[in-house]
Amino acid sequence: MCTVRESEPKTCSVCRAAQYCSQTCQKGAWKPYTDSDGVQQKGHKTECHMFKRAKEEAPAMYAIFRQFPWSCMKLKGHFNYEMFLATGNLLGDDPNLGYWQDTSKPYGKRLLAETHLSEEDGWKLPLDEIPTLTFRHRKPPARCPPSSQMQDWKSYHEWRGLPMTSPVALRLHFPLTIYHLLHLFGMTPDAHAIKRRRSMAIYCLDANNEVDFLPIFGELALxxxxxxxxxxxxCETFPATFAEAEPSALVSKPYCYEYEAPAECGGSTIRIKLVKDRGNRIYAWNRASTVTN
Ligand SMILES: [Zn+2]
Ligand SMILES: [Zn+2]
Incomplete structure (x- = not known):
């Protein structure tokens, strides 16, 4: 605990985000240092530019949030994720919270199970708010959204028949960011473009907690x-997580997740393979490109 009170509180003049109790502390925190708990810190120098960018991009982020009715849940003027989850009884590390569970490292523990969660047990939402991939109760969406029209969450929700009250964007940004990247590369075909069937490999090189809700990536096939x-x-933590995996675990299968979209949606398939050890990881890094067609 710092007790320095020699001057007015200081704000970093570059990012305007980091705040310090004094100029002495500001100087001391710029380069790598050891804090009062004896923990080695990288220093503000390594993160200042990220804070600066985050602040600059904040208005655009808020504009995206404002599309959703649930974004009005604010604390100190900003959307508060934890508070939002808490009001829906979805906050915490209880595995029964499905895809909303706050999983901690090592990631991938869900893949030690024998089966994936059902969509209902994963999303924990009313049926009409779930971006279902199995169409027992609902009509599938039109064969792929025209990529020119898939510019924002609103058009995604319309195409998917999901009300804007559904909070699934808070998880679906993982697959939809991949979709957006493919769009930037010109690899998202329009609905009526006549294309040969194609194969595509997508490498996720440094996954984090998204490995605990992999079934949502089925969305890409749709x-x-x-x-x-x-x-x-x-994922860096796979070797630790999977050291004691049972042969019947999801992770022990050649593909830990497989999905085939309905024929009327284009009948695409997705298979997810995990790189479980470090040797393979380096091998994969060498041959990997983010997306190959
Ligand atoms: Zn201080
Ligand atoms: Zn700064």
Whole structure:
């Protein structure tokens, strides 16, 4: 605990985000240092530019949030994720919270189970707010959204028939960011473009907690018609998580998740493969490109 009170509180003049109790502390925190708990800190120098960018991008982020009715849940003027989850009884590390569970490292513990969660047990939402991939109770969406029209969450929700009250964007940003990248590369076909069936490999090189809700990546098969997708996932904590995996565990299968979209949606498939050890990880890094067609 710092007790220095020699001057007015200081704000970093570059990022305008970091605040210090004094100029002495500000100087001391710029370069790598050891804090009062004896923990080695990287220093503000390594993060200042990220804070600066985050502040600059904040207005655009808020504009995205404002599309959703649930974004009005604010604390100190900002959308508060934890408070939002808490009001829906979805906050915490209880495995029964499904995809909303606050999983901690090592990631991937859900893949030690024998089966994935059902959509209902994963999303924990009313049926009409779930972006369901199995169409027992609902009609599938139109064969892929025209990529030119998939510019924002609103158009995604419309295409998917999901009300804007559904909070799934808070998880679906993982697959939809991949979709957006493919769009930037010109690899998202329009609905009526006649294409040969194609295969695509997607490498996720440094996955984090998204490995605990991999079934949501089935969304990519729905979004990209006539495509056979192989997604290869690497995560630093896999060796630790999977050291004692049972042969019947999801992680022990050649593909830990597989999904085939309905024929009327383009019949695309996605298979997810995990890179479980460090040797493979380096091998994969060498041959990996983010997306290959
Ligand atoms: Zn201080
Ligand atoms: Zn700064």
């Amino acid at each position: 979004l990209l018609p006539d495509t056979d997708i192989e997604m290869v996932v690497m």
